[in-house]
Amino acid sequence: MKVKNIQKVVGPMPIGDPFILGAYHYDKYPAGNGKFGPKASLEGKNLGNDFDRNADWRMYHGKEIPGFPFHPHRGFEIITIAEEGFADHFDSKGSKGRYGEGDVQLMSAGSGVLHGEMFPLINEDKDNPMRLFQIWLNLPAVSKMTEPEYKMLWHENIPIAKVGDDVRVKVILGEYNGVKSIDALPHSWAKDPKHHVGVALIDLAPNATYKLEAVSDTMNRFLFFYDGSGVVNIDTYSMQQNFIADLAGGEEIIIKNNSERAKLLILEGEPINEPVEAYGPFVMNTKEELDQAFADYRKTQFGGWPWGHEEIDVVHPKDVGRFASYNFGKDTDTPTK
Known part of the structure; x- marks a missing residue:
């Protein structure tokens, strides 16, 4: 056959091995308020956990700026396709960047990483539509505890x-x-x-x-x-x-x-x-490995959050453009045309 x-997609996509999760976000964000948030009332939104499928746009876990403030992962790879709009990336390995308008980010959580992905509303004189896919591609057991990695595929270079x-x-x-x-x-x-x-x-x-x-x-x-x-x-x-x-x-x-x-x-x-044992941000092979992931995170915070501003949504300045920076600025990558 x-x-x-x-079937209709309501929430995560019904996909399977080797994929763990497929999320599709399409948000018709209004103009920005000059602080990267929406120039609109947030009244009635469940700030910190805003996933209302009936709304034109969502704040997700952001309280001032839409997106996902820093959180941990272990044991799988994340493919983020930013077809419209922009995403600001920071992680505990010293990487950061801004990408969007067709760019793709590949990030392996490996043995453990903290990362944040916020959606800054850069345009203050027009709407900021965002269309984004996030695909979780599993790692085999032999690769789950490898060093975390991050790489940009700039849309100018994608075949x-x-x-x-x-x-x-x-x-x-x-x-x-x-x-x-x-x-x-x-x-x-x-x-x-x-x-x-x-x-x-x-x-x-x-x-x-x-x-x-x-x-x-x-x-x-x-x-x-x-x-x-x-x-x-x-x-x-x-x-x-x-x-x-x-x-x-x-x-x-x-x-x-x-x-x-x-x-x-x-x-x-x-x-x-x-075998797959998954809970929240971790995807492992056994219940024991999953328990160990939580224990390791509680103990080490996967290196901790080096970017400050733990209580607010962290983004880059408005005019930085699209870029990627690795190892606390020792290596950089920008789009080529």
Whole structure:
């Protein structure tokens, strides 16, 4: 069966091994207030835990600026796709940066890291829409306690596979239509081509058709229709916006856009096939390892938070532009055109 299931996404995406979690955020933020927060009333919002799906925009765990103030992770990799808007990154390993408007961040939590990701509302004279995916890609047991790593994929450098004039595939991980992605992180499950990990954004013009090649009968494959109107046909099935399809990895899949321009996220890969024990910010293999993760965090704070301002939402100055800085400024990286 080419299409195993199609269902509406309400909350986290229903995906599976090697992926742990898929979150899609689309927030129609208003103009900024000059302090990176919204120029709008926060009355009625559950500040510190604002996840109201019926609202046009959310503060998430931020109280003054939307986003996720510093919190710990261990045992998996985070792929953050900032298609619209901006994110400000800080972590306990001395890295920081601002990215957005199509950039992608790869971060392996490995043995443990604290990081914060805030969404500064930079524009004060117009709205600040934000569209962001966060994908948790599991690490195999042999890699869970490796050193944390962080790397930027600037949108200017992310390879694009063009299929005729009507299809563009932004290749974040893996290979599509002969176009290979930038290298994965060294300990990522995506590093080995035999694992068939693919993460890409597919942009279809009206009436365009795209073919996903048959790859592997054991591979998991998920397709999320996140932006557009009308329907997208997958072989004989129809899928509306905000629906996700669980597809056969060993079958050729034909996608036909019957809407206006349609945008889709593809996630695929061979399963790691190891036990998973996950709770909150940690993803391990056993209950004992999970307990140890909490104990280690209580003891070490994974190096602690070196950026100060523990009680407020930390962001960069307005005009710094997009950048990444590593090891407390010893190494830097900025977009190249």
